[in-house]
Amino acid sequence: MENVLDKYKTVAIADVKIWFKAGTIKDFPSNRGGCIKYKDKQIAVFNFERRNEWYACQNACPHKMEMVLSRGMTGSADNVPKIACPMHKKTFSLVDGSNLNGEDYSIATYPVKIVEDEVMIGFVD
Numbered sequence: 001m002e003n004v005l006d007k008y009k010t011v012a013i014a015d016v017k018i019w020f021k022a023g024t025i026k027d028f029p030s031n032r033g034g035c036i037k038y039k040d041k042q043i044a045v046f047n048f049e050r051r052n053e054w055y056a057c058q059n060a061c062p063h064k065m066e067m068v069l070s071r072g073m074t075g076s077a078d079n080v081p082k083i084a085c086p087m088h089k090k091t092f093s094l095v096d097g098s099n100l101n102g103e104d105y106s107i108a109t110y111p112v113k114i115v116e117d118e119v120m121i122g123f124v125d
């Protein structure tokens with residue numbers, strides 16, 4: 001059976017082939033997440049205004065495969081921006097997707113850039 005998470009792979013900024021226009025800055029709430037669809041992927045996008053940074057990651061939480069990370073709580077752990085899943089509060093780094101609870105599942109992250117007021121997310125295909 002295909003694993004629903006197989007289609008989510010972290011994209012390094014150097015590997016970006018497509019910058020997808022996810023919306024404008026106003027479309028995303030401050031210090032919280034929004035969800036967009038790119039092809040068959042749900043991507044959570046975070047306007048981390050407290051840090052003046054943007055992040056994007058898979059919307060699917062790898063703990064129970066729930067499409068919920070965009071509704072999670074943003075925060076910082078040792079100055080690493082993180083997202084806490086709203087279901088069972090597992091936390092993940094928004095920089096590299098690592099699991100900050102020490103469990104072996106992680107999330108895919110995607111580069112974000114702001115061009116004028118457009119929010120662009122980087123994909124490989």
Ligand code: FES
Nearest residue numbers: 061063085087088
């Ligand atoms: S579904 Fe995300 S922590 Fe359980």
